[in-house]
Amino acid sequence: MASGYFDKYHIFRDPIHGYIKVYDFERSLINTPAFQRLRRIKQLGLTNLVYHGADHTRFAHSLGVMDLADRTIQILLAKPRSWQLLKWKKTEIERNRALIRILALLHDVGHSPFSHAGEKDLFPREMSHKKFGARVILEDADIANLLDGYLKDCHGIGKEEIADFFDNGVVTPPILGQIIDGPLDVDRMDYLLRDSVYTGVEYGKFDLDRLLHTLTVVRDPEFQEIALGIEEGGVYTAEALMLARYYMFLQVYFHPVRRAYDLHIRDFVKEELDRWPDEVSEFLKWDDVNLFELIRSRTGSPTRKGGIAKRIVLRTHYEKVWETRPNIEEKYIRLFQKYLGKLTAEFELGIGDDYLIDEARDAPNKFLKQVFYFEVRSPRSRYLKEKYKDVSVRSQIIESMPEKLNITRLYMPPEDGFREIREWASKNKGDFM
Amino acid sequence: MSLDNDEKRFGLLCYIFQNLEKNYHYFGRIIIQKIVYFLQHHYNVKFPYAFTFYHYGPYSRELDSDLATMDIYGLIELGADPKGRGYSVTPEPEKMTTYREKASDVVKENEEKIGDAVRKLARSTPRLLELWATIHWVKSTRLPNATMDEQQKQLLFEKVKSLKPSFTLEQIASSYEELVNRKLI
Numbered sequence: 001m002a003s004g005y006f007d008k009y010h011i012f013r014d015p016i017h018g019y020i021k022v023y024d025f026e027r028s029l030i031n032t033p034a035f036q037r038l039r040r041i042k043q044l045g046l047t048n049l050v051y052h053g054a055d056h057t058r059f060a061h062s063l064g065v066m067d068l069a070d071r072t073i074q075i076l077l078a079k080p081r082s083w084q085l086l087k088w089k090k091t092e093i094e095r096n097r098a099l100i101r102i103l104a105l106l107h108d109v110g111h112s113p114f115s116h117a118g119e120k121d122l123f124p125r126e127m128s129h130k131k132f133g134a135r136v137i138l139e140d141a142d143i144a145n146l147l148d149g150y151l152k153d154c155h156g157i158g159k160e161e162i163a164d165f166f167d168n169g170v171v172t173p174p175i176l177g178q179i180i181d182g183p184l185d186v187d188r189m190d191y192l193l194r195d196s197v198y199t200g201v202e203y204g205k206f207d208l209d210r211l212l213h214t215l216t217v218v219r220d221p222e223f224q225e226i227a228l229g230i231e232e233g234g235v236y237t238a239e240a241l242m243l244a245r246y247y248m249f250l251q252v253y254f255h256p257v258r259r260a261y262d263l264h265i266r267d268f269v270k271e272e273l274d275r276w277p278d279e280v281s282e283f284l285k286w287d288d289v290n291l292f293e294l295i296r297s298r299t300g301s302p303t304r305k306g307g308i309a310k311r312i313v314l315r316t317h318y319e320k321v322w323e324t325r326p327n328i329e330e331k332y333i334r335l336f337q338k339y340l341g342k343l344t345a346e347f348e349l350g351i352g353d354d355y356l357i358d359e360a361r362d363a364p365n366k367f368l369k370q371v372f373y374f375e376v377r378s379p380r381s382r383y384l385k386e387k388y389k390d391v392s393v394r395s396q397i398i399e400s401m402p403e404k405l406n407i408t409r410l411y412m413p414p415e416d417g418f419r420e421i422r423e424w425a426s427k428n429k430g431d432f433m
Numbered sequence: 434m435s436l437d438n439d440e441k442r443f444g445l446l447c448y449i450f451q452n453l454e455k456n457y458h459y460f461g462r463i464i465i466q467k468i469v470y471f472l473q474h475h476y477n478v479k480f481p482y483a484f485t486f487y488h489y490g491p492y493s494r495e496l497d498s499d500l501a502t503m504d505i506y507g508l509i510e511l512g513a514d515p516k517g518r519g520y521s522v523t524p525e526p527e528k529m530t531t532y533r534e535k536a537s538d539v540v541k542e543n544e545e546k547i548g549d550a551v552r553k554l555a556r557s558t559p560r561l562l563e564l565w566a567t568i569h570w571v572k573s574t575r576l577p578n579a580t581m582d583e584q585q586k587q588l589l590f591e592k593v594k595s596l597k598p599s600f601t602l603e604q605i606a607s608s609y610e611e612l613v614n615r616k617l618i
Binding site for chain 2: 126128167168169170172173174177178182223224225226227327328329330361402404406
């Protein structure tokens with residue numbers, strides 16, 4: 001391995017970002033079995049059953065995020081004001097660059113097969129792919145030894161520091177954390193563009209170069225904390241980022257068929273395994289490939305899981321019968337529940353075998369309105385005058401965007417035996433659709 | 434009693450917000466995040482939120498998500514502060530009544546704790562609450578079994594300083610003593 005972290009690099013060609021530099025140490029991490037596993041975990045789970053091009057992987061996404069994280073740091077450091085606020089010494093610059101690249105590279109290493117399918121139900125309580133990633137970093141011998149070996153010698157960064165960010169959100173300096181996980185983070189920048197290209201859904205596109213080049217370091221006006229912000233000229237691209245995320249949620253991530261398969265995967269794993277293994281080495285044995293092979297092997301079984309397996313393999317998923325409007329008011333959700341009660345009583349339906357409910361919940365602009373500042377240059381002053389405000393004060397689009405997306409759906413089997421029930425449901429739905 | 438149920442959890446949050454309104458003319462997400470943090474991690478109110486460290490200290494996305502849902506349901510109104518200071522939260526008393534009634538059992542179970550927390554924490558600025566919550570979080574996660582002799586106190590202050598560099602060690606030390614005096618740590 002090269003003696004200096006940035007002495008030697010290799011080029012990986014990426015369909016989204018072009019040339020991605022991968023330094024020697026990073027290539028060692030990439031070559032570990034735990035990281036190579038991400039080649040076998042699709043970024044969008046079974047979304048390829050809807051958008052057939054969506055076969056891209058967490059592996060490619062992780063490299064993309066690393067590249068964007070490094071570009072962000074270099075852009076910030078090239079701006080004199082940001083430099084003054086950050087106050088990093090030369091040794092700190094190299095150390096922080098290495099740290100953010102590693103954080104970005106490993107940010108998805110704890111993902112379960114088929115990405116977010118059933119994540120909430122299949123991980124232990126209070127665990128998530130991020131927190132599990134922290135455990136992988138600490139307990140997978142290959143990764144842990146690399147981090148505690150070369151990286152510690154080179155820059156004094158050990159596995160505990162890397163894991164602490166994914167487990168607790170702590171990283172020094174804190175601005176590195178905002179670049180990876182914040183309102184303007186590089187994770188969403190990469191996945192929106194990547195998912196847009198591979199699904200063919202154009203709404204996920206935005207002006208990445210403009211957005212990156214308008215990032216800046218600011219001090220929030222009340223607390224004087226250093227934060228990642230955006231120049232006034234970048235407000236419109238920030239709007240575009242937010243809209244891109246909103247549309248991609250509606251069109252792709254919350255697509256009714258994709259969500260149906262998420263439910264089927266969840267139910268299969270629950271029947272077969274109960275939940276993902278708690279032990280890291282056992283967990284890392286699972287990826288999309290061997291889970292799908294297991295599903296296929298169960299299609300002949302006369303059990304409940306055999307039935308679920310057949311649906312996944314033969315693409316006979318449950319179909320959407322009812323769906324609430326996004327951000328529906330509470331009274332309509334109660335109406336949905338009331339009608340559901342009538343339906344299940346009328347036909348004596350059981351959840352799972354006869355119907356499924358999906359509650360798709362997310363915040364499209366997750367605190368974008370809150371931790372996000374911009375800089376205004378006063379045209380009347382001879383001197384640079386800076387003013388920081390929450391971007392929603394500046395942008396009506398951001399201000400008027402909904403805080404979150406809530407869509408509730410009822411699904412039922414597509415078979416003829418359920419036709420009468422589906423027809424009843426279609427005629428007897430409330431004003432929540 | 435667990436607060437996994439949405440109705441009960443929202444009902445309890447409504448009770449907390451109505452208490453806060455008596456003490457604050459304006460409060461926003463930061464104050465809510467920090468007070469709920471103390472209620473969960475110091476007073477052991479059984480909220481199911483996972484707090485990690487974020488820009489303004491301990492932060493829960495699930496709590497933020499609940500606030501957004503409560504806004505959709507009309508229980509509160511989330512509004513941007515025109516001075517650009519963040520987000521204000523305005524309770525809607527009429528709509529809250531139903532939820533509070535449904536959560537009367539959990540309110541009763543926790544009202545003393547909430548009263549104590551609001552008394553001790555309300556009227557503190559978001560900035561101060563941010564520091565207090567950070568000190569509590571660092572102590573709980575990094576030095577959970579420490580006896581807090583002078584050496585360990587210094588270690589605590591330095592750890593807090595590394596996360597919140599805009600505060601001086603003197604401010605951190607003084608805030609720690611304040612938390613001890615108020616029996617919040």
